[in-house]
Amino acid sequence: MTNICVIGTGYVGFTASVCFANLGNDCIGVDINSDRVKSLNGGIPPIYETGLRELLEINLREKRLYYTTELKEAVKESEVIFICVGTPENSDGSVDLSQVYSVAESIGKAMNKYKVIVNKSTVPIGTAEAVKNIIKKNYSGEFDVVSNPEFLREGAAMKDFFNPDRIIIGTESEKAAEIMKHLYKAVERVENPIIVTDTKSAELIKYASNAYLATKISFINEIARYAEVVGADVTKVAKGMGLDKRIGSRFLHAGIGYGGSCFPKDVKGILYSAKSAGVELQIIKAVDKVNHEQPEFVLKKILLALKTTKGKKVAVLGLAFKPKTDDVRNAPAETIIKKLIEAGVKISAFDPVAEDNFKKIFPQIEYFSNPYDTAKGADLLFISTEWDQFRDIDKKRLKSLMKQPIIVDGRNIYEPNEMKKAGFEYISVGRK
Ligand SMILES: NC(=O)c1ccc[n+]([C@@H]2O[C@H](COP(=O)([O-])OP(=O)(O)OC[C@H]3O[C@@H](n4cnc5c(N)ncnc54)[C@H](O)[C@@H]3O)[C@@H](O)[C@H]2O)c1
Secondary structure, three states: OOEEEEEOOOHHHHHHHHHHHHOOOEEEEEOOOHHHHHHHHOOOOOOOOOOHHHHHHHHHHOOOEEEEOOHHHHHHHOOEEEEOOOOOEOOOOOEOOHHHHHHHHHHHHHOOOOOEEEEOOOOOOOHHHHHHHHHHHHOOOOOEEEEOOOOOOOOOHHHHHHOOOOEEEEOOOHHHHHHHHHHHHHHOEOOEOEEEEOHHHHHHHHHHHHHHHHHHHHHHHHHHHHHHHHOOOHHHHHHHHHOOOOOOOOOOOOOOOOOOOOHHHHHHHHHHHHHHOOOOOHHHHHHHHHHHHHHHHHHHHHHHHHOOOOOOEEEEEOOOOOOOOOOOOOOHHHHHHHHHHHOOOEEEEEOOOOHHHHHOOOOOOEEOOOHHHHHOOOOEEEEOOOOHHHOOOOHHHHHHHOOOOEEEEOOOOOOHHHHHHOOOEEEOOOOO
16 A cells, blocks of 8 residues: 555546555545545546546545645655646647646655655656756655656546556656556556656657557548548558558547647647757658648538538537547547638537537537437538447438438548438548
8 A cells, every 4th residue: 555646636637546546545636626626525526437436436435535735735645646737738839847847846845755756747858857856956855756657548547547558667766666666566467567767768658659649640641631532441441451460450540630638739749849859750740730631621521511601500429539538628629610610600519428518618509418409400410529329320310300411420430331322422531
């Protein structure tokens, strides 16, 4: 059992706090958002994630876990302190480290004995060193700073915590490495090992991994553009490519581009920090450009199919940046919907869990609780997120409700021939 403190209780910190407590550790979650802290102590998660509500309830009840706004007390009581605050993008693409640095300073001021300070937030190379220096300015005793990047996928956060592909521990201290290995022992498997490395390599592993996954997505989106012109089917191309074990089938789904709170900012983050170090990352630069263009590429299909925007209504299915999450940060749907509204199009929308978050950006949209009410009277239906419940939709019912049977499928979830047979004008990505 280790006394742990997790600072920041968003997607990463909330998951870590609940899961570490569930492994038998005493865990304190800290956040500056007092409403969030109050809800968490009442058993209400700040995010939608399968299984985490139940684990939160169990661990609160069994008194291994509580949440507070009092960072100082929480740090004093803990041996391992995880920094899980946000690292958003600045307008120039650089990483805003103000939350990390402010927390580091508060930790430094609260230190009372040896502790391991763990950076779980995604941060540029050299941040562990910067955090160490900030703490040193405020505390003269012994401590270690570790880089332990997080790889969880929203929508599968709990599963990923307990079954990680790997655990990266970046540290220059053997003592800290042993403490971290002990902490993660319960989730380590032969095939999912703990990798101990230096802090800079650990920081770069995170950025390089996200940039590589983003590369696969932009790569297949670029192939989709080509496939469309020459009459090939990108889904078949991706399948044929992905079966090659050297390539792998994951992240080869053409669509409206990657979104979310990580890939867009991390791609820009690695570009910016490499540039600051005098290195131009040309492939990653192209990945960013292709992704920037992709929602526009799909928007053009919508506008072309609508012919004119005046008096038109588009029904949107899916608002979250991907299925099984309520996160709408940098959702490609946002770009497309914004442009459609600007063009005078009326929008109706449905998402199984992300409506409340999307409403904060677009209160003017008409929201519905199922796909059919959403599609009623629509001139076009746009599939923006590939939620499972859209896959086997009642096509006959859908067609009877729409004003015009046009579907623009931004996620390629239907078979073109089936949709044609069902009487739809069906437009997808990378398929004629
Ligand atoms: N969301 C993901 O899927 C994911 C996956 C891997 C890595 N990451 C990285 O993890 C980090 C956190 O991401 P997130 O999505 O959990 O962020 P988030 O925005 O959901 O949560 C951050 C939390 O930190 C709190 N916070 C900010 N300043 C604070 C302070 N001074 N003291 C206490 N709490 C404070 C905020 O109130 C908020 O609750 C980022 O660096 C992100 O890039 C995110």
